[in-house]
Amino acid sequence: MSTDGAQIVLVTGANKGIGLETARRLGELGMTVLVGARDKGRGEAAAEQLRAGGADARFVHLDVTDEKTVAATAQWIEAEFGRLDVLINNAGVWIEGMTPLAEVTVQQLRDTYEINVFGVVAVTNALLPLLRRATAARIVNVSTELSSLQLSADTTNHVSSMRLLAYNSSKTALNSLTLMYANELRESGILVNAAYPGFIATDLNGHRGFQPVEEGARASVHLATLPADGPTGQFLGVGEGSSTADTVLPW
Ligand SMILES: NC(=O)c1ccc[n+]([C@@H]2O[C@H](COP(=O)([O-])OP(=O)(O)OC[C@H]3O[C@@H](n4cnc5c(N)ncnc54)[C@H](OP(=O)(O)O)[C@@H]3O)[C@@H](O)[C@H]2O)c1
Numbered sequence: 001m002s003t004d005g006a007q008i009v010l011v012t013g014a015n016k017g018i019g020l021e022t023a024r025r026l027g028e029l030g031m032t033v034l035v036g037a038r039d040k041g042r043g044e045a046a047a048e049q050l051r052a053g054g055a056d057a058r059f060v061h062l063d064v065t066d067e068k069t070v071a072a073t074a075q076w077i078e079a080e081f082g083r084l085d086v087l088i089n090n091a092g093v094w095i096e097g098m099t100p101l102a103e104v105t106v107q108q109l110r111d112t113y114e115i116n117v118f119g120v121v122a123v124t125n126a127l128l129p130l131l132r133r134a135t136a137a138r139i140v141n142v143s144t145e146l147s148s149l150q151l152s153a154d155t156t157n158h159v160s161s162m163r164l165l166a167y168n169s170s171k172t173a174l175n176s177l178t179l180m181y182a183n184e185l186r187e188s189g190i191l192v193n194a195a196y197p198g199f200i201a202t203d204l205n206g207h208r209g210f211q212p213v214e215e216g217a218r219a220s221v222h223l224a225t226l227p228a229d230g231p232t233g234q235f236l237g238v239g240e241g242s243s244t245a246d247t248v249l250p251w
Contacts (some may be wrong), residue, residue, distance in 0.1 A: 003081075003175050005077040005198025006031055006032045006055060006056065006081065007031045007032070007079070007082075007085040008031070008032045008034065008084050008085050008086070008119060008134075009026050009031045009032070009034065009087075009088065009224060010034040010077065010084060010086070010087050010088065011023045011026070011034070011035065012062060012064055012087075012089055012090050012091035012119075012123060013040040013064075013086040013090045013091025013092065013095035014034075014035040014036050014037060014043075014090065014200070015035065015039065015046040016042070016046065016203060017088060017200075017202035017203060017212055017213060017216075018197050018202060018217055019036075019067060019088070019091070019214070020035075020049075021213035022088060022090060022116050022212060022215040022221060022224075023046070023055075024053065024217075025146060026123055026221060026224060027050050027054070027055025027056065027057055027202050028054075028055065031056075031057065031085075032057075032058070032081075033050060033057045033058070034060045034077065035047040035050065035058065035059050036062035036064075036065075036073070036091070037059065037061070038061075038062065038066075038069075038091075039063065040059075040061055041063065043059040043060070045101050047059035047249045048167075051161055052197045053162060055142055055214075055223065058205070060077075061073075061135055063189070064091050064114055064123050065114045065118070065119050067122060070122050071126060072218065073123075073126070074126040074129075074130065074141075074191035077127070079130055080129075082130075082133065083131075083134045084127055084132035084133075084135070085135075085138070085186060086125065086137065086138045086224045087127050087137075087139045087140070088139075088140045088146070088220055089119075089122070089124065089139070089140065089141045089142060089174075090117075090140075090142045091119060092115060092116050092142060092171075093111075093116065094110050094164065094205065095112050095166060095167070096112070096165065096166045100131055101173075108166050109165070109166045111166075112166040113166070113173070114213075115169035116158070116167070116173075117170050117174055120141060120177060122238075124177075131190055132190070137165055138169070138190070138191045138192075138196075138202045138211040139192040140193060140195050140220050140223040140224050141177065141178045141192070141195065142194075142197065143171045143178070143194040143195060143196055143235065144167075144171050144196060144197075145170070145172050146159055146162050146167065146171065146218060147168055147169075147171030147172045147175050148175075148235070148249060148250050148251060149172060149251060150250035151249075152168070152238075158246070172241050173251055175194055175235060178193065178194040178233070179251070182232045182234060185232075186232060186233075189228065190228055191226050192232055192233065193223045193234045193235070193236055195220045195222075195223050195237050196215055196219055196238060196249055197215075197217070197237060197244055198211050198218075198237065198238035200215065202215055211238075215238065218238060219238060219245045221245070222236065222245040229239055233251070237249055
């Protein structure tokens with residue numbers, strides 16, 4: 001399939017869950033979808049599944065914690081396409097499960113931050129030169145309402161009772177990164193936003209989420225396809241009491 005004129009989007013952690021569904025939807029919109037996955041077998045299978053559905057999908061071996069695969073991904077995209085239009089930092093982990101707060105280990109925090117925070121910086125910095133070459137690039141960082149300091153500070157809000165020490169704080173750090181990249185790149189026209197997918201049934205939460213992945217991809221797709229005058233430095237998603245993908249959440 002020709003990629004002439006097609007937008008190029010990289011989705012990290014795209015072999016399953018919200019990432020795979022986001023890739024599927026963006027493929028349907030005619031974008032060339034780069035399926036980032038740390039496992040070659042799972043990534044190839046996901047890309048093949050998307051191609052079978054008619055999308056122009058290519059597997060990219062990308063472990064966000066492995067600098068070699070990050071650098072190789074940037075080199076391959078440069079050689080193949082010369083630019084990147086959309087980066088969706090979707091790969092994420094919830095390692096601690098429901099471990100009581102005081103029993104969460106520093107190692108669990110380190111392992112979580114490696115992927116949810118440091119991995120995002122590694123991938124974003126490696127791909128920024130290619131995003132700068134696009135006419136209207138977008139970066140989407142997949143966050144959670146559990147990251148919101150404002151909701152956590154409100155003891156009447158259910159978020160304040162979900163004290164996932166490593167996961168929530170890693171996503172709060174991600175939100176901070178989102179704002180800094182947004183402010184840094186504002187002049188260049190690159191829109192950088194955080195997405196809240198909703199509470200979605202995936203492997204991440206043992207499929208305890210209330211909604212299907214079709215719902216969970218909406219916020220990322222919305223932010224990946226913003227018009228040039230769209231928002232930047234915003235936290236948008238399927239918010240409490242609202243089913244629209246452009247509900248503004250408090251940081
Ligand atoms: N589900 C929810 O309710 C919910 C709510 C709010 C936010 N989120 C966020 O949404 C994003 C997607 O989560 P999900 O629910 O779709 O979970 P998921 O089904 O478990 O998918 C997570 C994806 O991240 C990948 N991944 C993990 N570590 C990686 C690494 N080092 N390098 C590259 N890829 C890696 C996984 O790959 P493997 O298959 O190789 O493990 C998988 O493809 C995450 O950032 C999560 O925090 C989810």
